[in-house]
Amino acid sequence: MKNIKLHKPTVDELWFREKCMSDPNTMAYNAGYDVSFEGYHKDTGCIDFPQDKWQEWANTKLNNSNFFYAYILDIETNQFVGYVNFNKDPKTKRATMGIVIKSEFHGQGYMRPAMMKVIEMAKEKGVEFLTDTVPENREKALKVFxxxxxxxxxxxxxxxxxxxxxxxxIEKEI
Ligand SMILES: CC(C)(COP(=O)(O)OP(=O)(O)OC[C@H]1O[C@@H](n2cnc3c(N)ncnc32)[C@H](O)[C@@H]1OP(=O)(O)O)[C@@H](O)C(=O)NCCC(=O)NCCS
Structure with a gap:
């Protein structure tokens, strides 16, 4: 199994989040939805995340105890390969999660070890139910879940x- 760890990025490391979110191959899963928020590109699924937004995003997201966000770091190659997040409702102890692997690292077995770490981390943060919504045609991802x-x-x-x-x-009691 791939040897990875979850790494909470510093503001200076948010270039990787920008790189992922501006890459049409990585963001294809997010294309075509009728949502309108600033910076969303329906045609590609990409989301603008320019450097002048990094500090504000870090302040509201990275310093929020109910929001967990981390890069997936391959310990052997020392490369960021994707990111995970979950957002906990403090009342219900439920958290919705997300996982994105950058397209060039797809199909290399990063999903399962990253998911195992997210589950561990959610447990540590007092989450009781971890949930996600996954299109049924993403069969390989669903199988791992x-x-x-x-x-x-x-x-x-x-x-x-x-x-x-x-x-x-989908939901997992943890
Ligand atoms: C879904 C996603 C996270 C999968 O990441 P990945 O790194 O490509 O996944 P993996 O390489 O670990 O493959 C996942 C599983 O599919 C299997 N798989 C991969 N390619 C396969 C193929 N061609 N044929 C059969 N099985 C395959 C793997 O063996 C693995 O299962 P295993 O852990 O039992 O071995 C990635 O495609 C992604 O970021 N997609 C966009 C966002 C998304 O859909 N997020 C998840 C749900 S919302």
């Missing part, structure tokens, strides 16, 4: 460009 103990709790449809997409709601 289910292998790690996530259960399907529901589904909904959303529109990606002009196609209906079925999205699974």
């Amino acid at each position: 289910y292998d790690l103990g996530f259960k399907k709790t529901g589904k909904f449809t959303s529109k990606k460009f002009d196609q209906e997409e079925v999205v699974a709601e």
Whole structure:
């Protein structure tokens, strides 16, 4: 298994987040949604994250005890390969999570070890239920979630460009 650790970035290291979010290959999963927030590009899924926003983002996100964000660092190559996050509701102790691996590192086995670390970290931070929403056509990703103990709790449809997409709601009690 890949030897990784989760690394909380400093403001100066937010270049990697910008690199991921401006890369159409990495962000393709995020394209085509009818959402309108500043900096979102529906055609590619990319999200603007210029350097003048880094400090403000770090202040509101990295210093928020209910929000966890970390890079996935390959210990052997000393490279950042992706990032993970979760957002905890302090009342319900539920947290919604996300994981993104930069496209050039896809298919190299980073997802499972990174997910294992996220689950560990969520437990440490008092999360009782970890949830995610995953399009059902991301079968390889869903298999890893289910292998790690996530259960399907529901589904909904959303529109990606002009196609209906079925999205699974999944949850793990931790
Ligand atoms: C989903 C995502 C995180 C997967 O990352 P990845 O690093 O490419 O994943 P891995 O290489 O670890 O592969 C995941 C699983 O699929 C399997 N897999 C990968 N390529 C495969 C292939 N061509 N055929 C069969 N299985 C394959 C792997 O073996 C692995 O399973 P295992 O841990 O049981 O061996 C990545 O594609 C991504 O960032 N996507 C965009 C965001 C996203 O969808 N996030 C997740 C849900 S919202």
